[in-house]
Amino acid sequence: MSRIVYVNGDFVTEDEAKISVFDRGFLFADGIYEVSSILEGRLIDNAAHLARLKRSADELKLDLPMSTDDIEKAMLELLEKNGVHEGALYLQVTRGAADRDFGFPVDAKPSLVMFTQEKNLINSPAAEKGIAVISVDDIRWGRRDIKTVQLLAPVLAKQAAVEAGANDAWLVEEGFVTEGSSNNAYIVKDGVIITRHLSNSILHGITRAAVLKLVEQEGLKLEERPFTMQEAYEADEAFVTSATTFVWPVVKIDDAVMSNGAPGEISMKLRKLYIEEALKR
Numbered sequence: 001m002s003r004i005v006y007v008n009g010d011f012v013t014e015d016e017a018k019i020s021v022f023d024r025g026f027l028f029a030d031g032i033y034e035v036s037s038i039l040e041g042r043l044i045d046n047a048a049h050l051a052r053l054k055r056s057a058d059e060l061k062l063d064l065p066m067s068t069d070d071i072e073k074a075m076l077e078l079l080e081k082n083g084v085h086e087g088a089l090y091l092q093v094t095r096g097a098a099d100r101d102f103g104f105p106v107d108a109k110p111s112l113v114m115f116t117q118e119k120n121l122i123n124s125p126a127a128e129k130g131i132a133v134i135s136v137d138d139i140r141w142g143r144r145d146i147k148t149v150q151l152l153a154p155v156l157a158k159q160a161a162v163e164a165g166a167n168d169a170w171l172v173e174e175g176f177v178t179e180g181s182s183n184n185a186y187i188v189k190d191g192v193i194i195t196r197h198l199s200n201s202i203l204h205g206i207t208r209a210a211v212l213k214l215v216e217q218e219g220l221k222l223e224e225r226p227f228t229m230q231e232a233y234e235a236d237e238a239f240v241t242s243a244t245t246f247v248w249p250v251v252k253i254d255d256a257v258m259s260n261g262a263p264g265e266i267s268m269k270l271r272k273l274y275i276e277e278a279l280k281r
């Protein structure tokens, strides 16, 4: 497999793609990213992903190398060059290459790289069977609303899950679930969907926003508030959302098995509605 990837204005093969060892993304994780899903060769909810990219950049006083309209044009060109039907497009912007010094460099040019990944998003075993999650301490920094590439805490959380024979980890802070290692987390109790409210403690998921719109359209009950692991253990259903999973049912949380180990009804309904809606656009 040799993909065409995008590096600072050029479309090149993977082995031709190069970034400086002085790039601040590499040295300081001084960068941000987005992942947009691809269905039927089209980017899903891309305007919302680009708006969040711009917000992340502004919060870090990082100049995007070009307008979000031009970034979108490059995304579409990359998509076309790789002919991806279903999968994801990853995009990263860093503060660029400069001699190593903590403060912002005066004249560095921001770096922009992008690549595509083919993946079955609709027909995924995780969606059919549901996933198992474990709880781990949330040891991340205080600005999780900014989508930065400093992902070591989620990497360790996910690895702990894999080593425990689970699929993912839910992050817990002061007794409450913040979110999943790379997704937003939800429980359902007595027909009420509960998910943490937006703040600097979690990423403002693009899929979360789309799913909550469906929740409203369907007249389902919603509470946006923190929930404890104990509530999670006693929930009727649980699920996670993200751009590349859409809605994945959770069937086990630590040692607690949800709805006899089968995906919950509300979770599967929201997954179905989300996919239908995404395919329409």
Ligand code: PMP
Pocket: 035, 179, 180, 181, 182, 183, 184, 202, 203, 204, 205, 206, 207, 208, 241, 242, 243, 244
């Ligand atoms: N929370 C975290 C920590 C994430 O990494 C992600 C996925 N990037 C999400 C939530 C879900 O966000 P989205 O729906 O925009 O993919």
